[in-house]
Amino acid sequence: MMFDLPDDETLYAALIARDAAWEGRAWVGVASTGVFCRLTCPARKPKRENCTFYDSIGGAIEAGFRACKRCHPVATAAQSDPAVADLLAALERAPARRWAEGDITARGHDLSTVRRAFKRHFGMTFLEMARLARLRAGAAELVGGASVIEAQMEAGYGSASAFRAAFAGWTGLPPGAFVPNAVLRADWIETPLGAMVAVSSAHALHLLEFTERKALPRELAALRKDAKGSLGFGRYGPTDRIEREMDAFMAGRCARFDTPLQPLGSTFTRQVWDALREIPAGQTRSYSQLARDMGRPDATRAVARANGANPIAIVIPCHRVLGADGSLTGYGGGLWRKQKLIALERAYATVGSHRERSAE
Template identity: 65%
Template sequence: MMFDLPDSQTLYQALLSRDAAYDGRAYVGVTSTGIFCRLTCPARKPKFENCQFFATPGACIEAGFRACKRCHPVDAAAGNDPNVRRLLAALEARPGHRWGEGDVIAMGLDPSTTRRAFKRQFGMTFLEMARQRRLRDGFTTLSAGEPVIAAQLDAGFESPSAFRAAFARLVGVAPGAFRKDAQLLADWIDTPLGAMVAVACQHRLHLLEFADRKALPREVAKLQKRHPGGIGFGRPAVIDQAAEELAAYFAGQAARFETPLAYHGTGFEAEVWRALREIPAGETRSYGQLAKALGRPGSSRAVARANGANQIAVMIPCHRVLGADGALTGYGGGLWRKQRLIEIERSLSTSAA
């Protein structure tokens, strides 16, 4: 079950001491190996800077980590549900298979029951878990400069058209449309709240979104239209800088971002985004307060629309804006992420004080 994770230092100490109190409640992803474990894992302990902590195995898988073969974190999270364990064993045996509801039914299982059981245990369905593993393998291959056919095979898709269709659904651009000589380059950044897709040129970050955001395909497509040079795969220094600053942020070390950003919007939208960056970490504003700060009282709805048009999550902190009554309002990355980002920043501001 989900619960609010304590700070990373507390979790790291629990990892070092193999604290059983966190078993099934927190997991560690090790960036140097790409593996995630239970905190009680007997394996050699990683350095703190190589650790990312998650509340569920599903979040670890979304961030691109593979399950440890010593502590079997996915099996442990399955509990005593025999159907969940059976499907996990089937996925382990055929990780590249293109799983569908027909396969679940063929195993004599009810898809709706299975869907609820996986959601309860992992925060994602069985089919989502299988798809995340396949697409991540394919994206990694493409980022390394391999041809689409190699990515297709690594992702376990039987045909190029199936892989292209799945990839297009994720980022809005078919793999074949990505150019080797592109000015804009795309790559993944892993975070404790899930993988993020970053797009940057050699000088500025143009897009940063959680990979599961529904608006991501539309945003990538808009970027592609604006830039005749197209989009390719790669990791320029700007994305490296963004990854380092995000790692410090999620580790509770700093909330200041120096990565140069490119604003793709109207003059008013850019004005709103700059105002968002001026809200101190640990504080929030209502749309009305933000409108007044811009000298535009009565433009709350326009401010809200500009907030929703933001294409650079976290670094342009649209999560710091709440409803007039202080309630969480819409957030493209999910309200649970908005709540967690606010909690992280309040912890940061408390530590600074």
């Protein structure tokens, strides 16, 4: 987790200086390019607002970033371990291959040794790394309008059932559940805090979540059911709009979101989400304060449940709610992101800027 890293200004200064002291300790994901790098990367330095720092290579990969081809962060981390170097080279030669434990032992490597080495270097196993690469490649094909069989082949799955099972484990839905010309369409947007899945109709945004959010499969299934199965890949105007607004928010230019929203929820949960949007950027509330603001002082627990069920991250700012003692408490996108968002929004409070509710 990022709690072990210093503040981003220190890390960004190290990036600009190409400080070798951070080799093997920190990596940077660049939202504008979708790649992650060593802090000593010789490439042109990115803008501060496009940078997110990670304390493991695995964290950067899970957030949706690809390894830089100039500084080779993955290869650099493995240079001292022949087994890791061999497997990474093999994966690079055959990225679509469906790797199994037998493939590792066939190359003369001990499974437990390889597992420990990959976890130590990257925070994930070799098989997990290979699976993420295959699934992301397959999903990219589906977004581009490819058939399920084309996506399956791109992802390196010889068996359609195996691809469906793996995809379902990731998103909660088999790839065949995503249909062409759908009422709701899902796509990815990149942010400095990691990749997000956006689902929108022609008129409104229905979901915006970080890709590793545990509730994402359940939320996608609920949207598909509500749309009577009409959920597909691609994007409508609201996804383009929220991408532009998210870029401005993350860059510190504007905390206002005007994209029309249409999240699934009961009357009460929608009231809680509306109340969340009344909290100005740079301010926080406790669950009990939020309940009192709504005129429901006895509904603190229900307010907390509705807060946790929020399907539109950041825009409906559930990250602005803290525990009664001021602690961060839970956050579906990860506590490190909640900490980052609160820190980012302090600048908005300083200049007196705040997000205004959109007319929905």
